[in-house]
Structure formats: C-alpha cells, structure tokens
Amino acid sequence: DAGVIQSPRHEVxxxxxxxxLRCKPISGHDYLFWYRQTMMRGLELLIYFNNNVPxxxxxxxxxxxxxxxxxxxxxxxxxxxxxxxxxxxxxxASSFGEPGELFFGxxxxxxxx
Amino acid sequence: xxxxxxxxxxxxxxxxxxxxxxxxxxxxxxxxYLFWYKQPPSRQMILVIRQEAYKQQNATENRFxxxxxxxxxxxxxxxxxxxxxxxxxxxxxxxxxSRRNAGNMLTxxxxxxxxxxx
Numbered sequence: 001d002a003g004v005i006q007s008p009r010h011e012v013x014x015x016x017x018x019x020x021l022r023c024k025p026i027s028g029h030d031y032l033f034w035y036r037q038t039m040m041r042g043l044e045l046l047i048y049f050n051n052n053v054p055x056x057x058x059x060x061x062x063x064x065x066x067x068x069x070x071x072x073x074x075x076x077x078x079x080x081x082x083x084x085x086x087x088x089x090x091x092x093a094s095s096f097g098e099p100g101e102l103f104f105g106x107x108x109x110x111x112x113x
Numbered sequence: 114x115x116x117x118x119x120x121x122x123x124x125x126x127x128x129x130x131x132x133x134x135x136x137x138x139x140x141x142x143x144x145x146y147l148f149w150y151k152q153p154p155s156r157q158m159i160l161v162i163r164q165e166a167y168k169q170q171n172a173t174e175n176r177f178x179x180x181x182x183x184x185x186x187x188x189x190x191x192x193x194x195x196x197x198x199x200x201x202x203x204x205x206x207x208x209x210x211s212r213r214n215a216g217n218m219l220t221x222x223x224x225x226x227x228x229x230x231x
Binding site: 033042043045048056089091093098099101102104105106107109 | 146155156157158159160163204208210218219220221222223224
C-alpha cells in the first residue's frame with residue numbers, strides 16, 4: 001500500500017487566499033484525522049471522520065477552516081481566507097477499527113505570507 | 114481532558130549508548146493506550162511502540178522498550194544501542210478506549226528532540 005498521501009507537500013500563499021489541502025487515506029481505513037503542527041502549540045487534532053462522517057471538529061480553529069470527506073478515499077481541509085498564523089505543517093492520518101494504529105502522511109507545509 | 118507532558122525538550126546520546134525519554138500523562142480514564150511516535154527530519158510520524166493500559170507487561174520492540182507505571186501515570190521510552198538513524202523528534206501520545214465509534218483520537222505531548230552523536 002502507498003500509505004497516506006497528502007498534497008501539496010509545500011504551499012506558499014499570500015494572506016487572504018484560499019488554501020486547499022488534500023489527503024488520500026490508506027484503502028480500507030475507516031478513520032481519518034487532520035492534525036496541525038506548530039512550534040508553539042505542538043500537534044493539535046483539528047477534526048476527524050469515521051466512515052466519512054465528521055465526528056469531532058472541536059479542534060477546528062474558526063470558521064475559516066472547513067474539512068470534507070466526500071468518499072472513503074479522499075478528504076480536503078480548506079482555509080478561506082488564509083492568515084499568517086495559519087502557517088504550520090498539516091498532517092492527515094488514517095486508521096482502521098478501534099483502537100487503530102494511526103498512519104500519518106508526510107504532511108503539507110503551509111506558509112502564509 | 115487528557116494531557117501529556119514531556120519534560121525534556123532536547124536530549125543527546127552517544128551512538129551505541131542507551132537513552133531514556135520521559136513522559137507523564139494525566140487522565141481519569143482507566144482503559145487507554147499509550148504510544149511513542151518518531152518524527153525524523155523527513156517529517157512523517159512513525160509509530161515506535163504502543164502499550165495497552167490493562168497490560169502490566171512493558172512493551173518491547175527490538176531496541177525500544179517502555180517503562181509503564183500506571184499508578185504514577187508515567188510512560189518512558191528506552192532506546193538501547195542508539196543508532197544515528199534514531200535522531201528525531203519523539204512524541205508520547207495518549208488514546209482513550211472507547212466503546213463507541215468515537216475513539217482513536219491521539220493527544221500528543223510536546224515532543225523531545227533526540228540527537229544521536231557519532
């Protein structure tokens with residue numbers, strides 16, 4: 001299996017622009033997670049899905065952030081409009097069953113100027 | 114809410130030596146899981162070892178072992194025969210057990226940067 005695939009690997013954008021991060025989980029996994037990593041706050045869970053349904057989005061910073069999972073093989077995390085404080089590495093992870101080992105993607109490094 | 118604390122921001126060890134990374138956590142749960150993840154410079158998080166709270170025996174994976182002290186809420190990672198490839202950030206993480214489809218959420222500690230020196 002190719003593992004969790006994230007794109008883009010790096011994104012540099014200007015404040016106010018829309019950013020879309022993409023994730024393809026491991027085939028057969030029923031959980032998908034979006035994490036954000038910064039020096040100041042470490043690794044924070046933003047939202048997670050079970051069988052494509054959002055279960056807990058309490059970690060989503062504010063209304064500028066939204067996440068979707070239209071099918072079992074694809075998820076997006078969108079930031080609109082982006083701000084410099086959104087600069088971070090965004091990780092997608094997937095797992096199967098409970099408790100399931102989380103498999104992480106390589107992350108998307110976002111820089112908002 | 115659960116919290117995970119790693120009190121050592123940075124550590125270094127000589128190649129082939131042994132090093133122990135500390136982790137403490139706070140929870141009111143009785144059933145849970147603990148993990149150590151490694152994040153090398155490539156950025157990808159890799160599971161190193163896991164421990165089920167109901168198991169008294171400490172988990173071991175090759176050169177990696179844990180010292181799980183449930184009463185003290187302590188979960189340290191020991192790396193034996195350290196190798197240059199062990200240089201990475203190490204994160205301790207907590208996951209509570211859930212009967213419903215609401216589990217699998219990991220709470221991470223702040224991380225420990227380990228440098229293995231030749």
